[in-house]
Amino acid sequence: MIRIEHLHKKYQANKRDIIALQDINLDIAQGEIFGIIGRSGAGKSTLIRTLNLLERPDDGRVLIDGEDITALGHEALLELRQRVGMVFQHFNLLNAKTVAQNIDWPLKITGRYSREERAARVDELLQLVGLEAHRDQYPSQLSGGQKQRVGIARALANTPRLLLCDEATSSLDPETTASILRLLLEINRKLGLTIVLITHEMEVIRSICDRVAVLDAGAVAEHGKVVDIFLRPQHAVTRALLAESHAWDENDLYYQRREGGKLVRLTYAGELAAQPILSQLTAATAALATIVRGTVSRIKDTPYGQLLVEFSGGEHAVAQVLERLRHSGIDHEVLA
Ligand SMILES: Nc1ncnc2c1ncn2[C@@H]1O[C@H](COP(=O)(O)OP(=O)(O)OP(=O)(O)O)[C@@H](O)[C@H]1O
Ligand SMILES: [Mg+2]
Structure with missing residues (x-):
């Protein structure tokens, strides 16, 4: 579904080049949950943001369903972003809007649906993420886990084929993390949605991912089925990440x-x-x-x-x- 080819990205800071991504090549299949793990600064956010062109690569291509998104014009790009939902670590909710209004927002701005259609879709999404009872509350009145459920519902509003999660559980306690991961797995299974998630915790990878890529200093250190990477880690970075989750010592x-x-x-x-x-x-x-x-x-x-x-x-x-x-x-x- 996604093919990443020879992706390069560098930033400039204080007149110095910072190489964020170097020659990334990955294939992500339709319907799988694909994890990207790495240390802080490894390039995870940069990589996931190239998948909806929030970040534009300097070189290389990203193909989604065979279409090179780096070649899309402005209109096509806006349309692409509706097909690709995104969930953030710090939720990025609109604080002056209620839960229902937050979820409605991406539907409203497409200008494509009637008020009734939108209301029905919001109800459906509230139910999917288990927030029916909180529809009229404001983000400040919600727990972290509830806020992330709103973030997920909002990302799913326009029925995307792909969901990107940038550290979606990193601000949450372990129990809430587990409930959000269960929700992502349920959505993946129920809707057949492809999910790409990034994390620095092996536990997140272990519990819901099918395949994983380990990023180190902007490059893929290793990638493959989670079972293989977990049980036979080849790269020092992978071993260190596993040691933190007590799977290796x-x-x-x-x-x-x-x-x-x-x-x-x-x-x-x-x-x-x-x-x-x-x-x-x-x-x-x-x-x-x-x-x-x-x-x-x-x-x-x-x-x-x-x-x-x-x-x-x-x-x-x-x-x-x-x-x-x-x-x-x-x-x-x-x-x-
Ligand atoms: N806008 C920017 N300008 C300059 N440098 C940047 C910018 N964004 C990221 N970088 C640098 O690029 C590298 C990769 O950053 P990135 O945010 O992708 O890492 P990450 O793996 O997501 O880290 P974290 O786990 O801390 O979120 C880092 O060295 C970072 O400092
Ligand atoms: Mg990041």
Whole structure:
């Protein structure tokens, strides 16, 4: 649905060039939730803003449904922005307008609908985001999560095919974040809407994204299915971001092993997550398994496990375990 080709962007500040994006190439499919993650200053906002040309790239193309949006004229661009909704970190609501009026605003300015049509659409949107009871309140009377629901409803008003979310949950507490993420997932499934979201939290990526690109210093460090990036991070930046969400920890290497013990990281997903993996390994050998650390959870809909296990019980038994692991289909890495 979206193809980003050789995108470059630089800014000028104090007569110096700041390279915000360098040679970004990405494909985003219809109906998926695509995450872009990176540290502060990595270029995330710049990149997402090129997708509706709030930011114009210096070089490269952005194709949406095959159409090069960097070549669009003024009229076509205004029309494009109605097909692409956007949600912001700080909500950007009109404070002098009520919830219903905020949601109505993008419908009104198109001049395309009658008052009745607009009212019906606003009702529908209020219901979708669960704010029927708050329709006549002003933004100052709402919680952060409620404000973001208004932001989402407003972004969906003109039934866009694509929703861009720039740190939509970064100003919210963890519980409210979870409820907004659930809402985005529900909208994605119910309306088949493509969502591109940016975040600096792996947890956001893990819970709702299908694929992810990791941005570092304006370039794509790695990209792929969330399961793959999460369980087998290749780039130092990805590992650091995962460490913050406790999914990865280089300190594991300093664990004090028993005599002859081996420290092994086991990674498995899907079907294997329902198997008694450790029991099978120890029952078939004389080895002992000590779980040092571990996560058994889900990446969106895929169950997975990542365990750091010390196998001990003698050299022979440990060798047998490693031999069995080699034939098991379980990803394993002997750390020490
Ligand atoms: N209008 C601007 N003028 C000059 N430099 C800019 C401008 N906008 C962004 N930059 C610079 O471009 C780089 C990328 O900025 P961008 O806002 O895209 O990063 P980000 O990943 O969204 O960061 P954050 O997580 O802090 O929001 C940064 O070095 C930033 O300082
Ligand atoms: Mg940003």
